[in-house]
Amino acid sequence: MTTPTSDWLRLDQQICFSLHAASRAFNGVYRVILKDLGLTYPQYLVMLVLWEQGDLPVKKLGEHLRLDSGTLSPLLKRLEAAGLVRRERSARDERSVEVRLTEEGTALRESALQVPRRVAAATGFDVDEIRALRTRLDELTTALDAAAVDAAALEEKA
Amino acid sequence: MTTPTSDWLRLDQQICFSLHAASRAFNGVYRVILKDLGLTYPQYLVMLVLWEQGDLPVKKLGEHLRLDSGTLSPLLKRLEAAGLVRRERSARDERSVEVRLTEEGTALRESALQVPRRVAAATGFDVDEIRALRTRLDELTTALDAAAVDAAALEEKA
DNA sequence: GGCAACTTAGTTGTGCACAACTGAATTGTG
DNA sequence: CACAATTCAGTTGTGCACAACTAAGTTGCC
Structure with missing residues (x-):
């Protein structure tokens, strides 16, 4: 599936x-x-x-x-x-x-x-929904920033 | 509290x-x-x-x-x-x-x-997490667009 | 002290977002 | 038919994001 x-x-x-x-x-x-x-x-x-x-x-x-x-x-x-x-x-x-x-x-x-x-x-949205979404988005940003930095580091070596 | x-x-x-x-x-x-x-x-x-x-x-x-x-x-x-x-x-x-x-x-x-x-x-994120977040964001966009339109309509009358 | 490496703001150039507008084409209505 | 209202793409002007660069100041190391 x-x-x-x-x-x-x-x-x-x-x-x-x-x-x-x-x-x-x-x-x-x-x-x-x-x-x-x-x-x-x-x-x-x-x-x-x-x-x-x-x-x-x-x-x-x-x-x-x-x-x-x-x-x-x-x-x-x-x-x-x-x-x-x-x-x-x-x-x-x-x-x-x-x-x-x-x-x-x-x-x-x-x-x-x-x-x-x-x-x-x-x-x-109510306060709890907003907080949950905010937490989620912040996790996402952290992961994406880390990935972008990794990718940039990869470029560097090439 | x-x-x-x-x-x-x-x-x-x-x-x-x-x-x-x-x-x-x-x-x-x-x-x-x-x-x-x-x-x-x-x-x-x-x-x-x-x-x-x-x-x-x-x-x-x-x-x-x-x-x-x-x-x-x-x-x-x-x-x-x-x-x-x-x-x-x-x-x-x-x-x-x-x-x-x-x-x-x-x-x-x-x-x-x-x-x-x-x-x-x-x-x-895994596929399910992404899907859940996407759904949430789409709800948010719909609500925000509606609110912006309402606000614009209010402006109009003033 | 002297000089290279680094830090900090600022500038330049490209691209996106959007409001406000223009001009041309189409549609609706009398 | 005539003409006002609407639709559609494009332009202009403002502001943000960011890469690449510059210029000035500071720090570290000898």
């Missing part, structure tokens, strides 16, 4: 497509909910980290979000232009740029407090 | 972040696996649909993938430049453009047959 090889390419059997579609659907919901805050979804993620961790160098921010400077630099510029953060060269290490919340950026947290509830409502 | 409101903004509690990270991790794995085929991941999805459904107008392609012409037009141009598809104005309806596989595009399917197995291996 194994699946024929020819069916392996069926779109509706590809986990990646479900994930891709779900990710984009989330993006759509956030786009609507975050419009009031004047944030895009990745910008919101950056603000979440800053609200939780306080001021951080770009490097640390990138580690929390798994994003590199190529993505963060322009994004942070836009947040700075919006008056939500300042970027200041660290005095101790001139290579490093410290991202600091402005008063306005700190204040925005109050408006953001309602966002998770509204998003959770949009999913129609 | 309810979660304090202040914790709702914790990054590690946000389902969206797990999903976003998982989606990007998948993208990384596909980038490596698909490099041999000369395809990006979204291009691969388009080819999957064409292999499964045969020639299709851009509109139908977009319905299968939930993508609009703004995304598909340039992507299809690149596939055409790579010699994998042709685009031809429909004779019956001159508004419509038929996307047809070339010989080369059809032939590429053989090389693609091994892709799902390699990806599945990278996840470390």
Whole structure:
């Protein structure tokens, strides 16, 4: 009763497509909910980290979000232009740029407090279902990252 | 024992972040696996649909993938430049453009047959786990799409 | 002290996602 | 037939993701 090889390419059997579609659907919901805050979804993620961790160098921010400077630099510029953060060269290490919340950026947290509830409502899932799914996805990400690194290491040798 | 409101903004509690990270991790794995085929991941999805459904107008392609012409037009141009598809104005309806596989595009399917197995291996999940997760994600997407549409309808009235 | 190796942000270029728009073709209705 | 509404593909502009690279600063080792 194994699946024929020819069916392996069926779109509706590809986990990646479900994930891709779900990710984009989330993006759509956030786009609507975050419009009031004047944030895009990745910008919101950056603000979440800053609200939780306080001021951080770009490097640390990138580690929390798994994003590199190529993505963060322009994004942070836009947040700075919006008056939500300042970027200041660290005095101790001139290579490093410290991202600091402005008063306005700190204040925005109050408006953001309602966002998770509204998003959770949009999913129609209850708290336990969300937690279970989250755990599953995190396992998946760990496995995929490890596999990508292995593959990259294989390339290297070739 | 309810979660304090202040914790709702914790990054590690946000389902969206797990999903976003998982989606990007998948993208990384596909980038490596698909490099041999000369395809990006979204291009691969388009080819999957064409292999499964045969020639299709851009509109139908977009319905299968939930993508609009703004995304598909340039992507299809690149596939055409790579010699994998042709685009031809429909004779019956001159508004419509038929996307047809070339010989080369059809032939590429053989090389693609091994892709799902390699990806599945990278996840470390077995077939049942993948199926369960996929089902869950599809439910999520349906709920999120419905919520986004509702929100858009609310905007409309304001 | 001097210099190679490394670290950190930033830039450039490619590709995807999507909103808003354009222009051409078709359809529906009077 | 005429013409308004709709459909379809494509373009433009904005933003994100990421690879590859650059430039500046720091660290380690002699």
